[in-house]
Amino acid sequence: MSGWTEEGLARAWRALAQQDSGEDWRFVHLTSIGGVSVEAGCHFPLGREALIVTFPGSWPVNPARLPEGKGFDVTCIEGETVFSGMTAIALVRRPEGSPDIFAIMVVDILRTLEATAGKANHDVIAAFLERVKEWQTFMSRTHRPLSSDAQIGLLGELWMLRWLSDTSLGAGALDCWHGPLRAAQDFHVRGGAIEVKSTVRSGSFLSRINSIEQLDGERAPIFLCAIRFEENSDGFSLVDLISELRARFEQAGVQRGFDGLLMVMGYLDDHADLYGRRLTLSEVRVFRVEGQMPRLMRSALPAAIRSAAYVLDLDALEVPPLELQDLTLEFGLN
Numbered sequence: 001m002s003g004w005t006e007e008g009l010a011r012a013w014r015a016l017a018q019q020d021s022g023e024d025w026r027f028v029h030l031t032s033i034g035g036v037s038v039e040a041g042c043h044f045p046l047g048r049e050a051l052i053v054t055f056p057g058s059w060p061v062n063p064a065r066l067p068e069g070k071g072f073d074v075t076c077i078e079g080e081t082v083f084s085g086m087t088a089i090a091l092v093r094r095p096e097g098s099p100d101i102f103a104i105m106v107v108d109i110l111r112t113l114e115a116t117a118g119k120a121n122h123d124v125i126a127a128f129l130e131r132v133k134e135w136q137t138f139m140s141r142t143h144r145p146l147s148s149d150a151q152i153g154l155l156g157e158l159w160m161l162r163w164l165s166d167t168s169l170g171a172g173a174l175d176c177w178h179g180p181l182r183a184a185q186d187f188h189v190r191g192g193a194i195e196v197k198s199t200v201r202s203g204s205f206l207s208r209i210n211s212i213e214q215l216d217g218e219r220a221p222i223f224l225c226a227i228r229f230e231e232n233s234d235g236f237s238l239v240d241l242i243s244e245l246r247a248r249f250e251q252a253g254v255q256r257g258f259d260g261l262l263m264v265m266g267y268l269d270d271h272a273d274l275y276g277r278r279l280t281l282s283e284v285r286v287f288r289v290e291g292q293m294p295r296l297m298r299s300a301l302p303a304a305i306r307s308a309a310y311v312l313d314l315d316a317l318e319v320p321p322l323e324l325q326d327l328t329l330e331f332g333l334n
Contacts, residue, residue: 005107005175005257006100006103006104006106006107006256006257006260007253007254007256007257009040009049009103009106009107010099010103010256012028012030012040013040013042013049015028016028016040016041016042017042017047019042019044019045019047023044024043024044025041025042025043025044025050025077025080026041026042026044027039027040027041027052027082028040028041030110031110033110033113033114033117034116034117034124035055035056035124036053036054036055036113036117036124037053037054037086038051038052038053038054038110038113039051039052039054040052041090041092043090043092046095048092048093048094048095049092049093049099049102049103050090050091050092050093051090051091051106051109051110052077052083052088052089052090052091053088053089053090053091053109053113053128054083054086054087054088054089055086055087055088055089055124055125056085056086056087057085057086057087058085058086058087066089066129070094070096070097070136070139070140071093071094071096071097071098071101071102071105071135071136071139072091072092072093072094072097072102072105072135072136072139073090073091073092073094074089074090074091074092074132074136075089075090075092076088076089076090077089077090087125089125089128089129091105091106091109091132097139098260098263100256100257100259100260100263101139101260101263101264103257103260104180104181104257104260104261104264105135108131108135108181109128109131109132109135111181112127112128112131113127113128115127116128134182138264143266143268144266145271145274146266146267146271146275150266151238151275151277152198152199152200152229153198154238154265154266154267155198155229155238155241155279156196156197156198156227156229157177157179157186157187157196157198157265158238158241158242158245159196159198159227159241159281160186160187160194160196160225160227161173161174161176161177161187161245162241162244162245162248163324164176164187164189164333165245165248167328167333167334168333168334169189169333170252171248171249171251171252171254174249174254174257174258174261176188176189177261179196179265180261180262180264180265181264184211184213184214184217185214185217185219185222188219189327189331189333190331190332191219191220192219192220192221192222192223192330192331193217193219193221193222193223194222194223194224194225194327195214195215195222195223195224195225196225196227197224197225197226197227197314198226198227198228198229199226199227199228199229200228200229200230200231200279204313204314204315204316205226205228205313205314205315206311206312206313206314207224207226207311207312207313207314208309208310208311208312209295209296209309209310209311209312210309211307211308211309212296212297212298212301212307212308213298215289215293215295215296216289216295216296216297216298221288221289221290221330222288222289222290223286223287223288223289223322223327223330224286224287224289224293224314225284225285225286225287225324226283226284226285226286226287226314226321227281227283227284228281228282228283228284229279229280229281229282230279230280230282231277231278231279232278232279232280233278234278234280235278235279235280236278236279236280237275237276237277237278237279238267238275238277239272239275239276242262242267245258246258246259284324285314285321285322286321286322286323286324286326286327287314287317287319287321287322288319288322288330291319292318292319293317293319294312294317295312296308296310
């Protein structure tokens, strides 16, 4: 499943878009994840894109309790012979919903299903519906201009995205950017991860760690990358960096996916005039998260603590920082 991309899904939906014989649905099988079957679909008469997740057997899913909101509908499919004896739940893009964001959402949900493979069916259904609810919450959100802190956070992630795209990953670096999809870390590179923290403030570099899993996840190795920017009229703006990356990804044929991820991060071109602040890179420090690196660790916490967020003073760390070039060696990039 991990080979599927937004562009691959778009091709599948385009192939399904021609209605035959007054049918309500057209389907094509994408993959199986454990006992779960996944299909791409097209719902007529409007030819709306859909993802259908099918669980073996009949499960009591109350339609009234399915998530609902802007951007897409969630519905149970009944009366289709192909799903006889199974529970089929469809996510169907609404006419006003962004096709790019819908494709990004579908890939993210498929990754969630993949992560739950091997669990009991009712656990998979619960994880699936929970992820759908999270996306419905996002779709219903009012998109205001990014705050100053959010701009700097996005700038840091995009700076790292550009750095990764300059390695042997090339445009494939875009597939590593998981920050918009609410992963524990901002970038998943091969088996490891990179969490990016950015600031323009002078003094101590205080980094908010948003979860226990951010620095104590299952991926290895995990690196914490601290990026400090400073005001400089000769520097670059958030808009400048986005324009540069768009040109790169357009040449590689993946700009639509990049633009969709920007939208998920809350960046809209309508607000671009507000993002003219010019900055230069002041410093980059990389810390390998292991050994004596201060952090909360799940294994050292009482079972009653289910979640936590905390602030880490990166200037107070007694762990020697690494160079960016060390990441290329760790991840086998060049």
